Each structure stands twice: as structure tokens, then as C-alpha cells.
Amino acid sequence: MKSLATLRAVSAPALAFVAGFMHAWAIASPLGGQPVWWLQLMALTLLVILLDRCRSATAAAWLGSLFATCSIGGSVWWLYISLHVYGGLSSAMAGLSVLGLSGFLAVYYALAGAVFCRLRPRGPAFRSCLFAAVWLAADLLRATLLTGFPWGVGGYAHIDGPFSALAPWVGVYGIGAAAAFVSALLAAVLVRPAQICGAWQPLLVVVLVVVALGRSHEAQDLERAPAVSVTLLQANIAQEQKFESATGVRDALEWYATQLMAASTALVVAPETAIPLLPDQLPAGYLEKLRSHFATGQRAALIGIPMGRIVEGYTNSVVGLGPGADEYRYDKHHLVPFGEFVPPLFRWFTRMIKIPLGDFESGAVGQSSFQWSGNRFAPNICYEDLFGEELAARFRDKAYAPTVLVNVSNIAWFGNTVAIDQHLQISRMRAREFERPMLRATNTGATAVIDRFGRVTDLLPRHTRGALVAQVQGSKLITAYAWWLSRLGLWPFWVLVAAVLTVAGRASRE
Structure with a gap:
């Protein structure tokens, strides 16, 4: 015994x-x-x-x-x-x-x-x-x-x-x-x-x-939004080079500018910090050239870029460019501890690591969507799609609820690992919960289009450079989960x- x-x-x-x-x-x-x-x-x-x-x-x-x-x-x-x-x-x-x-x-x-x-x-x-x-x-x-x-x-x-x-x-x-x-x-x-x-x-x-x-x-009857053509960009810039001015920064500025202006679809999406410099650090006329390109015609862009200034504060953002006087901007709300902000009493730890841009300002919950081509595109940045209760705030008013979710990410920090697959499953769950297609534009993967049932319909091979061209069908139906989660x-x-x-x-x- x-x-x-x-x-x-x-x-x-x-x-x-x-x-x-x-x-x-x-x-x-x-x-x-x-x-x-x-x-x-x-x-x-x-x-x-x-x-x-x-x-x-x-x-x-x-x-x-x-x-x-x-x-x-x-x-x-x-x-x-x-x-x-x-x-x-x-x-x-x-x-x-x-x-x-x-x-x-x-x-x-x-x-x-x-x-x-x-x-x-x-x-x-x-x-x-x-x-x-x-x-x-x-x-x-x-x-x-x-x-x-x-x-x-x-x-x-x-x-x-x-x-x-x-x-x-x-x-x-x-x-x-x-x-x-x-x-x-x-x-x-x-x-x-x-x-x-x-x-x-x-x-x-x-x-x-x-x-x-x-x-x-x-x-239930599906309330459809107009179908729209999209291009999702994946530069596959190695993380150790991403913030190096002579390699990754130069490569990113050249490749993304070329791809953004060459895209023939209604919307083109570049990933998180696709442009890895603050506006006042960019070459003269760089942003103005992109703004001018999308100011006319029938095309628009969502571009990941840090906004603000080092001294005054900066945000991890997505900028929307298209015809019209007002430029769209989304600022990341749910920041990554240590990577994007320093928790109280832990500055000793952040001094030990060498991750750039580690003290962002936070945006508000429930920011507006980018309205284009009969759809409302709601960006979220990197692991923000992990927090469905925060994304749900945008669904409180059906008249302004997103028709398409957009995740821009850079998880090259974690190599060619299962983190890419895990993040894809997270995005798929958000699409299924809210009955919204999800566009994913990432630096190294998984760049994909997910339909409203959480199924991957289009996917770029990970750790390759390319542009994924696809069609996406937005939805206006408010699920029961989106309804009560947005309120309670x-x-x-x-x-x-x-x-x-x-x-x-x-x-x-x-």
C-alpha cells in the first residue's frame, strides 16, 4: 500500500x-x-x-x-x-x-x-x-x-x-x-x-x-456589404535588420512604397510598422508622395507606421490614405508590456533588453473604422485581436459597426515558430465570433484572408516576400456575442x- x-x-x-x-x-x-x-x-x-x-x-x-x-x-x-x-x-x-x-x-x-x-x-x-x-x-x-x-x-x-x-x-x-x-x-x-x-x-x-x-x-439572413478587392503586403524583413538604417529601413521604405503605388486593387494593406520611422525621420517628401498617389482615383491604403515625435510621445498606428480631405488614423490601444510600454517598477528590466520604440502612448478603445468602397474597415495591431472584448466596443452601434476586420502585425520577433500559427488561430476565432472577415497583413506571416466563418481562404507562404491579392465580402450582421459583449x-x-x-x-x- x-x-x-x-x-x-x-x-x-x-x-x-x-x-x-x-x-x-x-x-x-x-x-x-x-x-x-x-x-x-x-x-x-x-x-x-x-x-x-x-x-x-x-x-x-x-x-x-x-x-x-x-x-x-x-x-x-x-x-x-x-x-x-x-x-x-x-x-x-x-x-x-x-x-x-x-x-x-x-x-x-x-x-x-x-x-x-x-x-x-x-x-x-x-x-x-x-x-x-x-x-x-x-x-x-x-x-x-x-x-x-x-x-x-x-x-x-x-x-x-x-x-x-x-x-x-x-x-x-x-x-x-x-x-x-x-x-x-x-x-x-x-x-x-x-x-x-x-x-x-x-x-x-x-x-x-x-x-x-x-x-x-x-x-439567419446575412446582411452583406459590397465585395472589395484587396492586396496584402508581406516584406519579410528580418527582425535584426528591421530598424537598421542601412539595411532593413532602406529596404522597407523602397519596397513598400513601390508595392503601395503599384497595387491595382481597391485597398492595399501594409503591416505593422511597415514604415519603421516616425514621420519627421522619413526622407523629405516620402509621406507626401504616398498621400498624393492615393488622393485621386479609386484606390486606398492602410499603412502601419509609428506616429508622433520622440519628445512629445508616439503611437503604434495605422494610417488610412484615400481620396478625400481627411486622413484616417488608428492608434493601438492594447500595448505589449515591456515591448511597447514599461510597467511600473520594471524599468530595470527594460534597460536590460534592446528593443527599440519601447514606450508608446495608448489610443482609445472603440476607435472609428476606415470607410472605403462601401465597407468599414476596422484595424487592430498585432496581438490586439487577442482581446475580443475590446474589439467588440466597435459593434455597439450597428450603423457604425465594422464590416471587415484588419489585423496588421509584425511577429518576426519570435522567428519562424508556432507563434505564427497560434496568432492565425486567434484571428480566425475573432472572425467567427463577430461574423466578420479578417484581413491579415504581416511582415513574415501569416498574411491571410479569413472569411466570416473563420476559414482561411487565401494565404501567403510564411517568411517569403510577396503580395496577396484577393476578394473579401464584408458583413453587417451583428452576432449575439458582439451585441452583449459590446454592452456588458x-x-x-x-x-x-x-x-x-x-x-x-x-x-x-x-
Whole structure:
């Protein structure tokens, strides 16, 4: 008996370790970059089984933390490249930084494991509700506290799976909660086969709800915006050269200017910091030449460029050029900690890394869209598309809601890694949630056109130079998720979590 207990004590952390990496790989498989929805369910099911065997909340917190550290670290390991290769940190310091970030974010899931162990009821249905609630709470805390960093939450694994039908109703966090609920039901059946009678009914309800919501949404009349031709540019400028005046800067200025003025489509989009200099640092007449080119005719451009001045403050921006007196401008709102702004008490860390332009000003939430060719194009910059609750602010008034989403990015900081695939899945989920096509113009990939169902219709090979020419069909339909998220934010999820925890707490005291 003693040896069996020892074996269990050793095997539980090992299984949590494996399950955590399974969860990371489910978001974008390292074997091809595609999401694997069933692998995410397997990973969570294994975690629930391990938590169910814990005899104390402390043990459950430890396993939840280990699982989440491996899951998060396995998702964002490529931060090591930006910190070590481009940021100049030693390999040890860069590795510890990634591990520290993963461990910090894992605290939310440690708390979820402890609460689940402390309050877990006996019935499989209610137990599954509790696990879904605590897992949802952990995802929400990760998404909101300290500017938030929900990269790699489990819901993204389901963009191609059956749960994707829930996206226009409850978004990625609702999908994650539904997956957690099903995983807990599967765990209950595997651990206690006699409970199958109490588990198949709620499982059937989930299946029927998913099918019904999917069909009801597909039955809605699509309000189309005019189709428009687009060109998406991808210069593939190496990150180590991007801000070097004699190489990357010169190359960017020449190539993008040529491509912007040569494009024959209605809209041409250049990625984040395609023009890598502030306006007063550019060669004389450079911007004026572009403005003059698009001031007449039937073509327009969205161009990534930092705006402002070093002394007065600057923004990571997208400028819209086209016929008309007013020039459009979008300023990035959700800035990247350390890369684009310095969190309080961390200037010592930023002095250790060598990333240029690291102290941007932030734009407002819900900025206006670029109106062109019968559509409203709503830019977002780099990982801003990770925060659907902020993008949703633009959907509050249907008359001004975007018809097409546009993401401009430069994730060359992270090399030719799975980060490119993960970011593509994030954009696909936003397209599915809001029923809007998404245009992605990036420096190294993935430059793509995504339709309103989250399907990639056109894609440039990563780490190549080229221009992607395609057609995009805008949409005016407001999804249920866009409607309530734009008005209530994430609060309905918190109300749901509080309700489940309240009932579970009362039941545990009886």
C-alpha cells in the first residue's frame, strides 16, 4: 500500500506535466500548426482525473499550477527568441523570464484547482459545472488582470471543432467553459463508470445545444456589404535588420512604397510598422508622395507606421490614405508590456533588453473604422485581436459597426515558430465570433484572408516576400456575442461563475 501511494504521488505530477504540454499543442500543433480540439479535451480530462484524486486543496493547487505552467510555457516559449536573440538577454535570463511569466499566470489555475477540490460536489453534472466555472474564472483573470495575457487559452483549440458553433454566441471563453464541462463529464465516467447514467444526460444536452445554436445562427439572413478587392503586403524583413538604417529601413521604405503605388486593387494593406520611422525621420517628401498617389482615383491604403515625435510621445498606428480631405488614423490601444510600454517598477528590466520604440502612448478603445468602397474597415495591431472584448466596443452601434476586420502585425520577433500559427488561430476565432472577415497583413506571416466563418481562404507562404491579392465580402450582421459583449463586457461570465460558486459553497456546508 505504501509503494502504491508513492507511485501515485510521483505519477500525478508527471501526468500533469504531460497533460499541460498536450494542452499547449492543442492550440496549434507543432507538427503542422493546426488546432486539435480533441487533444484539448483529453488534456483537461486528464487534469480533472488528477484533481479528483487529490486529498487536499493544496495538492490540487500544486497540480493545477504545474499543468498551467507547462501549458502556458508550451504555448509562449517563443518569447525566449525575442528576449535572447533580439532583446540581448542571456539565454539563462531569457529562459527564466519565460518560466517566470508562465508560473505567474499559472497561479490563476492553481486557485481554480484548489477551489474545485474544496467544493467539489458528488454528482457528475454539478461537479462538471463547478469545474467549468473555476476554469472560466481562471481564463478571465488571465485575460484581464495586469493588462491581460490570454494567449493560448483552451477555447482557441476549437476553432475547427464542433464547439466552434458556440463562437457567435459566447465567444472563446464560453467555448473554453463548455470544453471544461464536457471534460469533467468524461473524467467522471472514466473514473467511476457507474456514473455514466448521471453523465450522459448533461452531455447530450451540451450536444443538442451546440447543434441548435449552430443551425439557428446559420439560418439567419446575412446582411452583406459590397465585395472589395484587396492586396496584402508581406516584406519579410528580418527582425535584426528591421530598424537598421542601412539595411532593413532602406529596404522597407523602397519596397513598400513601390508595392503601395503599384497595387491595382481597391485597398492595399501594409503591416505593422511597415514604415519603421516616425514621420519627421522619413526622407523629405516620402509621406507626401504616398498621400498624393492615393488622393485621386479609386484606390486606398492602410499603412502601419509609428506616429508622433520622440519628445512629445508616439503611437503604434495605422494610417488610412484615400481620396478625400481627411486622413484616417488608428492608434493601438492594447500595448505589449515591456515591448511597447514599461510597467511600473520594471524599468530595470527594460534597460536590460534592446528593443527599440519601447514606450508608446495608448489610443482609445472603440476607435472609428476606415470607410472605403462601401465597407468599414476596422484595424487592430498585432496581438490586439487577442482581446475580443475590446474589439467588440466597435459593434455597439450597428450603423457604425465594422464590416471587415484588419489585423496588421509584425511577429518576426519570435522567428519562424508556432507563434505564427497560434496568432492565425486567434484571428480566425475573432472572425467567427463577430461574423466578420479578417484581413491579415504581416511582415513574415501569416498574411491571410479569413472569411466570416473563420476559414482561411487565401494565404501567403510564411517568411517569403510577396503580395496577396484577393476578394473579401464584408458583413453587417451583428452576432449575439458582439451585441452583449459590446454592452456588458465580460461581466455575464463573472455573474455565471459567482452563481455556480455560491451554490457549490452552500452545498459543501450542508
